[in-house]
Amino acid sequence: MTTTLFEGGRVLTLxxxxxxxxxxxxxxxxxxxxxxxxxxxxxxxPVDRTLDVGGKLVMPGLVNGHTHLSMVFGRTLGPEKRLMQWLDQQLPIIEAFDEEAMYVAQLLGCLENLKNGNTTLVENLVAPHPPGYTPEHAVLQAMRDAGVRATLAPGFLGRNFRPSYTESLDLQARRIIDLTHDWHGADNDRLRLATGPLLPWCMDEAMFRQTRALADDLGITLHMHGAETKEFHALIARHFGRDIRQVELLAETGCLGPDVQLAAVYDISPDEVRLLAESDTRVLLDPPTRLFWGTGFPPIHPFLEAGVTCGLATNGPAANCGQDLFESMKYACATAKTAKGDPDALDAARALRMATSEGALAIGREGQVGSLAPGLKADIITLDLHQPHLAPTLDVRAALVYSARGTDVRDVMVDGRLLIEDRRALFLDESALLEQAGRLARRCAREAGIALPG
Structure with a gap:
């Protein structure tokens, strides 16, 4: 039995x-x-180890509800492109991955999340399945080695997409069954599996129903993109041959409910908001990406007013070029206020909950993480409050949402294991990883035929 004491700081339990x-x-x-x-x-x-956190804030680790760490090698490429054109640039890079590239990309993404205070994340994997290796195994091994609390949600693509990424539902189902049996609940329940379609028009109605049945049989959650841009509605109507919106399609095929997580939900009608609220479907919001792609101000307030459980996310490191959930909190408040024309549309206290306890509820980790209380998992971060951009800290919650940055995080513990101490990674050689990642990213871009800026 090992004991660790955080002593001498301000403790915000949330x-x-x-x-x-x-x-x-x-x-x-x-x-x-x-x-x-x-x-x-x-x-x-007696205490085995005491950490003097004087001058620091101790708080629960943050919950990053949706990311694509496999895209980290495409960071800063195509930031002026629209979503579909941006994908056309990102996907060939991942097609050039081998097992080493996937592992290193994921390990780098996990490290970035941890150093930003994100102790829990959901990785929505976008990857083809070449004969040489199984991407999911490389991903889960990286998560295991990093020590992060994570759910891997491989994205299903059954039709209407790049051929290298598309498979039959039978093949995809066989893989997720094997992965779930081998990994779901592994490492003291630190690692989990989820499933779901990556994009709605890449499935048909039967695939949606079969995916729901598979998730029910395996006892795992459904994780998918939802109503991400106005283009989604047009693409769904074209490929399904009728004027139906995505949330309506999900309701029709039984793919709503408290075990369903919809990420990036912005082009949504009032009736769809009602369907989400009535079914207790969870929503994961990533405002910086919406602004990055110029898709408009996300209407966050309708979800809040309808009582929908909301978590926050960064999206992938190539989507908004970072994994800073403090940034997501700040932009969530700013965009909610602007969209509604009301400075009280989303306050700092609610934004903090969305990044912690409410975010944990949104991804099915409630009662495990999201606050500091006896019996909960020891996922803990500290922040340095003695900095010009945080002083004077008159309202600590407002300071965390509106002024703090991921780089203010100093120490990170997950599952009782100290992973970051005074911003130094304890589980790997960070300099060596960064060098390896840069070399592999350039190789993959070159093999993908992408000309890099000078």
């Missing part, structure tokens, strides 16, 4: 009671939180 301890401490026993509270209430007993 629990249901809003406990906030100016001179607090968090005692971790093995993989769980044993005590949270004022320092003078700490139970007596």
């Amino acid at each position: 629990d249901a009671d809003g406990n906030d301890y100016q001179d607090g401490c968090v005692l971790v026993r093995d993989d769980r939180i044993d005590y949270v509270g004022p320092r003078d209430g700490l139970p007596a007993g």
Whole structure:
């Protein structure tokens, strides 16, 4: 049994009671939180390791509800393109991956998430399946080695897409069954599997129903993009031969519910919002990407007003060029206010919950992570508050949402294991990884026929 004590800092629990301890401490026993509270209430007993966090804020790790770490090698390529044209540039790079490239891309993405304070993430894998290796195995091995809490959601593509990425549902189902049996709940439930179509027009109605049945049989969640741009509606109507919107299609095929996560939901009608609320479907919002692609201000307030559970996400590192969930919190508030014309449309306290406890609920990790409380998993981060852009910290919640950055994160613990200490990765040689990633990214771009800027 191993104990670690975070002592001497301010502890923001983000629990249901809003406990906030100016001179607090968090005692971790093995993989769980044993005590949270004022320092003078700490139970007596020996401690294996004490971390002096004086001048720092201790808080729960953030929950990144949707990303594409396999796209990290395409960071900064095509930021002025629309979504579909951007995909035409990104996908050939991943086609050039071998097992080493996939593993390194994923490991780099996990490291970036951890250094930004994202202790939990959902990786929506976009990758072909060449004969040389199985991408999912490289992804899960990278997640295991990084120590991050993660759900892998391989995206199904059954038709109307690049041939190298498209497979029959039988092949895809066989793979997800094997992966679920081998990996779902692995490493003390740190690693999980999900499934779902990557893009709606790449499935037909029967595929949607069969995917829902498969998820039910395996006891895993459905994770998919939803109503991402106005182009989606036109593409769905063309490929399904009728005027139907995506959420309506999902309702028709039984693919809504509390175990369903819809990412990037922006081109949505009031009736679709109602369907999401009535079915308790979860929504994952990534405002920086919407602004990056120029698709408009995401109408976040209709989801909030309808009572929809909302998490936050960064999207992939090639989509908005980063994995900073503090940025997503800030832009969520800014875009919600602008879209509604109301500065109270989304406040800092709710945005924080969306990045922590509500985000955990959105991806099925409730009661496990998202706040600091005895019995929960020890997923903990610290931030340095003694910086010009955070001083004076008169309202700590507002400071986290509107002023903090991922680079303010100093220490990161997942499952009771310290992974980042004073911004130094303890589980790998960061310099060596960055050099390897740069070399592999250039090789993959070259093989994909993409001319890199000078």
